Amino acid sequence: MRVKIVSIFPEYFGPLELSLIGKAREQGILEVSVHDLRDWTHDVHRTVDDTPYGGGPGMVMRPEPWGEALDGLAGSGARLIVPSPSGRPFSHAIATELAASEDLVFACGRYEGIDQRVIDEYDGFEVSLGDYVLFGGEVAVLVMLEAITRLLPGVLGNAESLVDESHAHGLLETPVYTKPAQWRGREVPEILRSGDHGRIARWRRDQALLRTAARRPDLLHAIGEGKLDKRDLALLGEGGFPVPDDGVAE
Numbered sequence: 661m662r663v664k665i666v667s668i669f670p671e672y673f674g675p676l677e678l679s680l681i682g683k684a685r686e687q688g689i690l691e692v693s694v695h696d697l698r699d700w701t702h703d704v705h706r707t708v709d710d711t712p713y714g715g716g717p718g719m720v721m722r723p724e725p726w727g728e729a730l731d732g733l734a735g736s737g738a739r740l741i742v743p744s745p746s747g748r749p750f751s752h753a754i755a756t757e758l759a760a761s762e763d764l765v766f767a768c769g770r771y772e773g774i775d776q777r778v779i780d781e782y783d784g785f786e787v788s789l790g791d792y793v794l795f796g797g798e799v800a801v802l803v804m805l806e807a808i809t810r811l812l813p814g815v816l817g818n819a820e821s822l823v824d825e826s827h828a829h830g831l832l833e834t835p836v837y838t839k840p841a842q843w844r845g846r847e848v849p850e851i852l853r854s855g856d857h858g859r860i861a862r863w864r865r866d867q868a869l870l871r872t873a874a875r876r877p878d879l880l881h882a883i884g885e886g887k888l889d890k891r892d893l894a895l896l897g898e899g900g901f902p903v904p905d906d907g908v909a910e
């Protein structure tokens with residue numbers, strides 16, 4: 661996968677040298693290039709912003725530098741991703757979709773954002789990390805790239821672990837424990853030390869169901885028809901989570 665990032669703060673992307681993303685680049689699974697938008701300005705002040713049409717606070721990123729940059733970087737077949745607080749919510753599904761792309765270009769906005777004509781010109785896909793406001797798109801790109809890269813074949817040691825991940829199967833992760841069995845008077849649940857893998861699997865599903873029902877009932881609803889068996893529904897009922905008769909927890 662080829663990834664190009666355009667930003668006025670290219671130094672934000674040092675972390676992409678590290679850890680599994682750094683390793684994926686060494687292994688040639690991922691090619692990342694970071695570009696300074698100011699390289700496509702022609703004035704002594706390397707100006708990338710101007711006042712907003714229609715008035716209002718702050719400044720807007722000028723279209724010309726972006727046009728010149730993306731003409732060079734977002735060739736045919738490249739997909740332009742634009743982090744924006746007004747974008748579609750980023751998700752595992754979007755990460756999976758983008759992980760199937762050959763060529764991704766990320767446009768990092770700053771100030772009040774990028775002139776909308778740039779996004780329209782390159783059919784940019786506006787994506788948001790969540791309902792809070794950041795200073796710019798850079799950290800959003802770091803988050804998205806980590807979620808996308810770990811889905812690329814060969815990046816994760818045991819790809820199996822991708823299968824039983826939360827958001828992959830729709831339930832939140834279960835609590836995890838390691839040695840010592842006692843810590844500050846706190847015990848690791850006995851069942852996890854029982855060696856009874858059948859009971860352990862059931863316990864973990866129960867924990868995932870109860871945690872999801874408590875913290876993310878929206879996810880439980882999204883799981884949809886028939887994915888929750890009678891025992892799941894009984895557990896949720898006992899846990900005080902109303903279970904409608906169509907088998908989909910409220």
Ligand code: JD8
Binds near residue numbers: 773774789792
């Ligand atoms: C891109 C400029 C800052 C946003 C005026 C503060 C994503 N989940 C998210 N929250 N915020 C962003 C985000 C914020 C950005 C830019 C993404 C470019 N800003 C602006 C509008 C209000 N300032 C984001 N993904």
